[in-house]
Amino acid sequence: MSENVAPQPGSFQELAQLLMSLDNLLVSCMRCGLCQAVCPVYGSTFREADVTRGKIALLENLAHETIKDPKSVNDRLNRCLLCGSCEVNCPSGVNILEIFIKARSFVAGYLGLGLVKRLIFRHLLPHPRLFNLATRISGFFQKPFLKVANPLVGTHRAPILKMFLGDRHIPSLPKASFSSKRGALNIPAGSSGIKVALFPGCVPDKLFANLSEATLKILRYHGVGIFMPENLVCCGIPSLASGDSQGFLGLTSQNLKALSKQPFDYLVTPCATCAANIKDNWPRFLDKYGEEEKKAVAALVSKTMDITQFLVSALKVEFKPAEPKNDAKKVTFHDSCHLKKSLGVAAQPRAIIQSLPDYRLVEMPEADRCCGNGGSFTLFHYDISKDIGQRKRNNIVSVKPDLVVTGCPACLMQLMDLLSQNNDQIAVKHVVEIYADTLPDQAA
Ligand code: SF4
Numbered sequence: 153m154s155e156n157v158a159p160q161p162g163s164f165q166e167l168a169q170l171l172m173s174l175d176n177l178l179v180s181c182m183r184c185g186l187c188q189a190v191c192p193v194y195g196s197t198f199r200e201a202d203v204t205r206g207k208i209a210l211l212e213n214l215a216h217e218t219i220k221d222p223k224s225v226n227d228r229l230n231r232c233l234l235c236g237s238c239e240v241n242c243p244s245g246v247n248i249l250e251i252f253i254k255a256r257s258f259v260a261g262y263l264g265l266g267l268v269k270r271l272i273f274r275h276l277l278p279h280p281r282l283f284n285l286a287t288r289i290s291g292f293f294q295k296p297f298l299k300v301a302n303p304l305v306g307t308h309r310a311p312i313l314k315m316f317l318g319d320r321h322i323p324s325l326p327k328a329s330f331s332s333k334r335g336a337l338n339i340p341a342g343s344s345g346i347k348v349a350l351f352p353g354c355v356p357d358k359l360f361a362n363l364s365e366a367t368l369k370i371l372r373y374h375g376v377g378i379f380m381p382e383n384l385v386c387c388g389i390p391s392l393a394s395g396d397s398q399g400f401l402g403l404t405s406q407n408l409k410a411l412s413k414q415p416f417d418y419l420v421t422p423c424a425t426c427a428a429n430i431k432d433n434w435p436r437f438l439d440k441y442g443e444e445e446k447k448a449v450a451a452l453v454s455k456t457m458d459i460t461q462f463l464v465s466a467l468k469v470e471f472k473p474a475e476p477k478n479d480a481k482k483v484t485f486h487d488s489c490h491l492k493k494s495l496g497v498a499a500q501p502r503a504i505i506q507s508l509p510d511y512r513l514v515e516m517p518e519a520d521r522c523c524g525n526g527g528s529f530t531l532f533h534y535d536i537s538k539d540i541g542q543r544k545r546n547n548i549v550s551v552k553p554d555l556v557v558t559g560c561p562a563c564l565m566q567l568m569d570l571l572s573q574n575n576d577q578i579a580v581k582h583v584v585e586i587y588a589d590t591l592p593d594q595a596a
């Protein structure tokens with residue numbers, strides 16, 4: 153990272169620069185209010201302060217308001233899922249997510265990071281071995297804390313941890329993360345002649361290790377070479393969403409260094425949030441990188457793909473529509489915001505599902521409406537998150553599926569919680585899991 157060029161986030165110079173760049177972005181909003189109709193948070197609270205237009209009104213006076221009451225400004229800015237629904241529907245093309253990210257950086261730079269966030273963002277996420285060890289220890293000791301909630305959904309209650317987790321229904325941790333089980337991977341390209349960098353992402357790596365295994369199985373089945381360095385770290389989205397741009401840049405820099413060790417054709421991930429973050433947010437900070445890093449980030453923007461997009465659009469696997477069997481399971485697909493709104497991927501996962509005769513795809517109403525997870529949003533605003541999610545759950549249940557499938561691990565967690573809390577008997581899977589199950593096992 154070019155430390156001499158850019159001022160440190162939180163410095164007076166940096167904060168002033170952020171304010172100036174925000175001013176330039178804000179002028180394009182014409183206060184039409186069309187963002188109200190699509191904002192899930194507004195749809196739950198009906199508060200103008202929660203929708204983009206209300207936040208933009210606050211940001212026009214950001215310096216003054218922050219000095220007056222920084223905590224309240226921080227709270228208001230954080231009442232947003234960063235789902236992007238407002239941005240894709242804004243007639244003036246306002247760069248809303250960039251505005252929100254910069255504003256959060258400004259306020260976090262002014263307020264400083266809290267202790268817990270500092271420990272996680274600066275001392276856990278940048279250290280993959282420590283993170284894996286913490287996951288393994290938590291997995292080893294989790295049993296006494298968990299009570300089975302909904303076996304079909306695969307969730308547990310954690311009454312003893314209510315102080316931290318509320319009444320959430322959660323999946324249990326695997327014995328070991330995917331990356332600690334597999335170590336570094338360097339598999340040469342097979343029949344496809346293509347080699348990818350596999351970026352599992354923290355949630356598929358630590359929590360849904362089966363999802364990472366399914367991704368690996370699919371890539372190997374299609375003769376794709378795989379490079380996965382052992383020192384990959386978090387993509388940085390939790391840090392960035394909390395305004396910790398310094399932590400975010402540190403993680404980006406570590407990942408760029410790890411990925412520079414081998415050439416590869418595409419970077420592939422089963423996490424839509426990671427893919428969207430790499431493509432949309434890593435380049436937002438180009439002025440903070442050195443020349444080599446700038447080039448690497450620019451190359452990654454075009455090379456980064458969600459796994460379903462890679463299979464259909466890059467690898468050109470022919471997923472021919474199949475006639476569903478008589479006893480085919482009814483499946484409905486939830487479009488995660490990062491997959492559809494950020495990456496523009498919606499047809500590819502559906503093509504995969506429709507090629508599997510064991511499944512019959514039925515569309516739910518509002519399939520692309522946000523599920524309410526929003527990463528850290530659900531941690532700090534669980535009541536609103538659940539309220540938004542209940543609408544998603546009602547839409548799912550309305551088509552009476554056997555299972556709901558999605559393309560983002562954060563949505564997986566949210567859907568599991570919602571369906572389990574409603575005692576619904578509907579399984580929740582990532583699309584690559586159901587596809588991988590149809591492929592023959594091979595030595596991995
Ligand atoms: S952000 Fe876009 S949609 Fe919302 S008020 Fe401004 S111009 Fe209208």
Ligand code: SF4
Pocket residue numbers: 190191192193194202203204231232233234235236237238239248
């Ligand atoms: S990003 Fe999503 S939650 Fe945030 S203001 Fe826009 S529509 Fe609302």
